[in-house]
Amino acid sequence: MPSIFEDFKEGQRIGSGPRLAAALTPVAPAENPDRLKAFFYFSNSTRLPSDLRYSLFQATGIRLSKQEANSWIEIFSPYWKAVGEIVKFDEAPSHASWVKVFDAWKETTNMLIRGYSTNGLQAWTVPCLYIVGRYLRTFAQKADAELSSQDSVAFGDRFQDDAVTDFRNAKLEEATRVINRMFTLCLSDRASIEESRKWGIYDTTNLLFKSYFKLNSVGLSKNLLRALNASSADLPEMDAFPKSHIVTFKYYVGVIHFLDENYAEAEEHLSYAWNMCHQSAIKNKELILAYLVPCHLVTTHTLPSKKLLSSFPRLEELFRPLCNCIKAGDLGGFDAAMTVAEEEFVKRRIYLPLERGRDIALRNLFRKVFIAGGFDEPKEGQPPIRRTRIPVAEFAAAVRVGTHAKEGSRVDMDEVECLLSNLIYKGLMKGYISRERSMVVLSKGGAFPGTGV
Amino acid sequence: MSNPQSTTKAEPTQQSQPQKPPVLEEDDEFEDFPVEDWPQEETEHGAAAANGTNNHLWEESWDDDDAAEDFSKQLKEELKKVEASH
Amino acid sequence: MSSGIPPWRATASATATTSLHSGHAAPAYIPVQARRSLTSKAAKPAPSPAAPLTSTEAADRKRVEFPEAVRKYVQRSFAPENRLPGVERREMEIKLKTIITEAAESKLLDQIDWETLPLPQVMVQNDRNRVLASPGVSSWGVFGTASPKKLTVVDDLSKKRKSVEYQGDANGCPPWRQTNSQNAFEDRITYPSTDKRQKIDMKNTSKSKANLEMRRKRFEDPNARHGSSPSSRGDSPTPSADQGPVVGRCQNLEKNYFRLTSAPNPDTVRPLPVLMKTLDLLKKKWKKDNNYGYICDQFKSLRQDLTVQHIRNEFTVSVYEIHARIALEKGDLGEYNQCQTQLRALYAQQLGGHPTEFRAYRILYFIHTRNWTAMNDALADLTAADKRDPAVKHALDVRSALALGNYHRFFQLYLDTPNMGAYLMDMFVDRERLSALAAICKAYKPDVKIRFITEELGFESDEQSAHFILDHTAEDLLQEKDGVVRLLTSGKAGQLFEGAKADAHRVVDIKGQI
Numbered sequence A: 001m002p003s004i005f006e007d008f009k010e011g012q013r014i015g016s017g018p019r020l021a022a023a024l025t026p027v028a029p030a031e032n033p034d035r036l037k038a039f040f041y042f043s044n045s046t047r048l049p050s051d052l053r054y055s056l057f058q059a060t061g062i063r064l065s066k067q068e069a070n071s072w073i074e075i076f077s078p079y080w081k082a083v084g085e086i087v088k089f090d091e092a093p094s095h096a097s098w099v100k101v102f103d104a105w106k107e108t109t110n111m112l113i114r115g116y117s118t119n120g121l122q123a124w125t126v127p128c129l130y131i132v133g134r135y136l137r138t139f140a141q142k143a144d145a146e147l148s149s150q151d152s153v154a155f156g157d158r159f160q161d162d163a164v165t166d167f168r169n170a171k172l173e174e175a176t177r178v179i180n181r182m183f184t185l186c187l188s189d190r191a192s193i194e195e196s197r198k199w200g201i202y203d204t205t206n207l208l209f210k211s212y213f214k215l216n217s218v219g220l221s222k223n224l225l226r227a228l229n230a231s232s233a234d235l236p237e238m239d240a241f242p243k244s245h246i247v248t249f250k251y252y253v254g255v256i257h258f259l260d261e262n263y264a265e266a267e268e269h270l271s272y273a274w275n276m277c278h279q280s281a282i283k284n285k286e287l288i289l290a291y292l293v294p295c296h297l298v299t300t301h302t303l304p305s306k307k308l309l310s311s312f313p314r315l316e317e318l319f320r321p322l323c324n325c326i327k328a329g330d331l332g333g334f335d336a337a338m339t340v341a342e343e344e345f346v347k348r349r350i351y352l353p354l355e356r357g358r359d360i361a362l363r364n365l366f367r368k369v370f371i372a373g374g375f376d377e378p379k380e381g382q383p384p385i386r387r388t389r390i391p392v393a394e395f396a397a398a399v400r401v402g403t404h405a406k407e408g409s410r411v412d413m414d415e416v417e418c419l420l421s422n423l424i425y426k427g428l429m430k431g432y433i434s435r436e437r438s439m440v441v442l443s444k445g446g447a448f449p450g451t452g453v
Numbered sequence B: 001m002s003n004p005q006s007t008t009k010a011e012p013t014q015q016s017q018p019q020k021p022p023v024l025e026e027d028d029e030f031e032d033f034p035v036e037d038w039p040q041e042e043t044e045h046g047a048a049a050a051n052g053t054n055n056h057l058w059e060e061s062w063d064d065d066d067a068a069e070d071f072s073k074q075l076k077e078e079l080k081k082v083e084a085s086h
Numbered sequence C: 001m002s003s004g005i006p007p008w009r010a011t012a013s014a015t016a017t018t019s020l021h022s023g024h025a026a027p028a029y030i031p032v033q034a035r036r037s038l039t040s041k042a043a044k045p046a047p048s049p050a051a052p053l054t055s056t057e058a059a060d061r062k063r064v065e066f067p068e069a070v071r072k073y074v075q076r077s078f079a080p081e082n083r084l085p086g087v088e089r090r091e092m093e094i095k096l097k098t099i100i101t102e103a104a105e106s107k108l109l110d111q112i113d114w115e116t117l118p119l120p121q122v123m124v125q126n127d128r129n130r131v132l133a134s135p136g137v138s139s140w141g142v143f144g145t146a147s148p149k150k151l152t153v154v155d156d157l158s159k160k161r162k163s164v165e166y167q168g169d170a171n172g173c174p175p176w177r178q179t180n181s182q183n184a185f186e187d188r189i190t191y192p193s194t195d196k197r198q199k200i201d202m203k204n205t206s207k208s209k210a211n212l213e214m215r216r217k218r219f220e221d222p223n224a225r226h227g228s229s230p231s232s233r234g235d236s237p238t239p240s241a242d243q244g245p246v247v248g249r250c251q252n253l254e255k256n257y258f259r260l261t262s263a264p265n266p267d268t269v270r271p272l273p274v275l276m277k278t279l280d281l282l283k284k285k286w287k288k289d290n291n292y293g294y295i296c297d298q299f300k301s302l303r304q305d306l307t308v309q310h311i312r313n314e315f316t317v318s319v320y321e322i323h324a325r326i327a328l329e330k331g332d333l334g335e336y337n338q339c340q341t342q343l344r345a346l347y348a349q350q351l352g353g354h355p356t357e358f359r360a361y362r363i364l365y366f367i368h369t370r371n372w373t374a375m376n377d378a379l380a381d382l383t384a385a386d387k388r389d390p391a392v393k394h395a396l397d398v399r400s401a402l403a404l405g406n407y408h409r410f411f412q413l414y415l416d417t418p419n420m421g422a423y424l425m426d427m428f429v430d431r432e433r434l435s436a437l438a439a440i441c442k443a444y445k446p447d448v449k450i451r452f453i454t455e456e457l458g459f460e461s462d463e464q465s466a467h468f469i470l471d472h473t474a475e476d477l478l479q480e481k482d483g484v485v486r487l488l489t490s491g492k493a494g495q496l497f498e499g500a501k502a503d504a505h506r507v508v509d510i511k512g513q514i
Helices: A004-015 A015-022 A035-040 A048-058 A066-091 A099-116 A127-147 A170-187 A197-214 A220-229 A243-259 A262-278 A282-300 A313-328 A331-348 A352-355 A355-370 A390-401 A415-426 B045-051 B068-083 C068-078 C090-105 C120-129 C148-157 C184-188 C207-216 C272-289 C294-310 C314-329 C333-348 C356-369 C372-381 C384-388 C390-403 C407-414 C421-443 C451-454 C461-470 C490-512
Strands: A153-155 A164-165 A302-304 A387-391 A433-434 A441-443 B058-060 C447-449 C478-481 C484-487
Touching: A004 A015, A004 A035, A004 A048, A004 C120, A004 C148, A015 A127, A035 A066, A048 C120, A066 A197, A066 A441, A099 A127, A099 A170, A127 A170, A127 A197, A153 C068, A164 C356, A170 A197, A197 A220, A197 A243, A220 A243, A243 A262, A243 A282, A243 C372, A262 A282, A262 B045, A282 A302, A282 A313, A282 A352, A313 A331, A313 A355, A313 B068, A313 C333, A331 A352, A331 A355, A331 A390, A331 C372, A331 C390, A352 A355, A352 B068, A352 C372, A355 B068, A387 A390, A390 A441, A390 B068, A390 C421, A415 C421, A415 C451, A433 C120, B045 C090, C090 C120, C090 C294, C207 C461, C294 C314, C314 C333, C314 C421, C314 C490, C333 C356, C356 C384, C356 C421, C384 C390, C390 C407, C390 C421, C407 C421, C407 C451, C421 C461, C421 C490, C447 C451, C451 C461, C451 C484, C461 C478, C461 C484, C461 C490
Parallel strands: none
Antiparallel strands: A153 A164, A302 B058, A387 A441, A433 A441, C447 C484, C478 C484
16 A cells, blocks of 8 residues: 555546545555554654645645645644554554544544635545545544443533433544534535535435434434435436445435335335445345345235345344244244344344234234135036135134144134234235124135235 | 232243344444445346346245145144133 | 536546555546635634633632621531431531632632522532533633632532533534434424323223222332432542532422523522422322422422432432323323433433333333334333333333234233323324224124224223214214124225324324424
């Protein structure tokens, strides 16, 4: 990996945003472990401005307008300071602090934003925004972790009437506010699209989504979606953006709908993310599927095939027991599988949709009752017709089988009727209940729609 | 005064309980892709289409197993119990 | 795709993070001239805390003749009846010395109202509950030389001053800070306190009716230990971006609630021992007068006094719990939700109280508001032990019965609700009755007896269920046949209930967004 100044020079020379952003990437890769140190020790705090001016411009021969050149120097000054704080983790760990890294990095971010809002910086450099914002989040989270060794819950300001405010994510909240300004910076750019910061909008939005999810404030994402919607006419088509921006964006939009139980819309976005995802991005594909599978269960009553989950052993292990119980109409097994995985499902926020799989398991159980009922005496010349009048007691017996009911336990016939009534109401079963006769009369044409009988 | 019903037998017997599921990674955040953009052929959909593996990813949720007769027998047995209890 | 080419398309498609392919072709992209635009809002420097006030010449020590009031104050401090458990005499003496020295040095001995100034032991106790003042804020004092450790007294004397200027961050309060709940909308819901129960006036008393009487008395838990000393907990100081707490010296038990717009005046803030008496008074008054408007207002001022003094202990928990129970009983969900949000945070700090009772309410509350994201969080909060608690288990069963449309189970659970959960369930039980009726009308043919509806949907009598049906549909759906009233489960009936169900659910959606 080349030095920070080389990245800057090359990025400027060829006009490559990503290359330029590499200059602002605060990592020292294995092949160049001294990258950050070299940058930090090239100067000291008194000489910094003139050293920067020399290394960024005079030595590289890069010529920019005075305003733009000054912007870069203003950005690289706190950047240099932040790098110095990072280097400490190597050289003087006892004095190193993520809070200090964060503070310097926040200053870097603010200078970058200022560079754009005062028009010192050109739009093609916008990948810098993403990189800097991304590390702002990273450092904020590290700083919060560092602070969390201290007591984390404090009183709010004294004008509040109630006692408790949560400060565990104080730095991440700070970072999110800064990134929010980036969002506005990108979205409100009125320049023509070829030279617009709008190209940074999805990347920036994704940073905010990630933060809102971490801050447990998913609801705020909807404000972003509203703002994006309002500007949609001025934004380029989705497929003009790099796929990494869009796949990430679609994933989060899908999950946001998912959490609102808008499974049909969720599925649309998640499917898009799935289809466009890079085929070897295994972890991201796994995340998409973790939501797409429950979506499919709710919207189309279909289950993931072994083939689909073959590259995701953890998902296979997580979902397969449920799928098997659903297929077999095994209510007891289904409940047990839900209980066993409950913690993980809840953590993943997929418990509620998966729970609905019980209806499908029940449908399959009752379907077996129907099939076991065989055929009525055929009328002469007619094809045989399945027995469609089935006593509620038979379904009650099936519920006993399905729930592995213990010897001697009672079955509540009213509850069985309620289960039947629900399946009929939801369209999973066609027919009606006659309470007087304690009998179910199933439809002669497709008693269990979509299942071949 | 408030007597808790049915709490004493709350501990379910763990006879045929499935194993604890695997815990997905602690950090469930969507990862940054190592490249910013990629051609259609490298997308999940494009790659699967090329291999002809885009079919049969989702399957029906019901199953006509061969054990229909077993179920029928079980059902009849349980039916006797249901009728006996009413 | 009429849009232009994104800048980075034109050049490297490599990642910005690491390995950049070197040696790609000459720039295909020509940098454009920087543009001017109107959006030149540069990052303004954050406002700095107000400069220290002029410093008085502090330490010109001379002999002072203490006024009578001061001597009385000292006497009271040592009086055995004013001893506080948990505050040692030595701590009290040190505090007392600090108070008097500072007052003398600042020539305020004559100006302080020693009659109402909290005793040093009270201040010591409050200090324990208080958050350390952050450095840089100490310059608020009138004394000028005040160091953070002197803040308690300084605070008392310089009320008006310190409120406004200091802001930790120019951006003020972020949206996720304004409430502690997952959904900011939720906190804004205020329901008119129409108590449905008052409408219920049927003869056949059932189990649920009997429950009502029980419930009515439960706002006050007999096991609550709010009378005990609260000082044993919450004594670890926490860092904060905030000034130190106020130490109140108001001795009145009652106080109207006003929203704070500036720093609180210690003269109008009641210290903990007074607040404990206040709570007792409010409980008595609630039993006697049942005047919710008064009680709610008083509880809000009580909560406010606790907050400004940074008192966070078992007593705090019991104040929120009792207010929450009263709000529940009166159907004031807005107030209830505020208490619930605070309680969630207080329970997380293990300050005592009745966490499972309120975790159960929380689940029922999110069923009512149909906030699934918050529901998921509520589920995630539960420990294995919580789930074994009867109230929590009940709420979880209610949730799952509704999720699966199992109205049979749901109404069994409704009739057997622990604690005050029935007040919450009352808020959505009619909605779920309509859902159940919509299903029943679609599934049963040709009719069902009204008795079936009564039993299945937790009504108290056939009359009540008949009324309910007629309220939401048309008269001809009920017919008498063979001496029994029946609900004709026609397609029309199904449609009518479907419509009523949609309306009932919509009401909550709209309320949830106001």
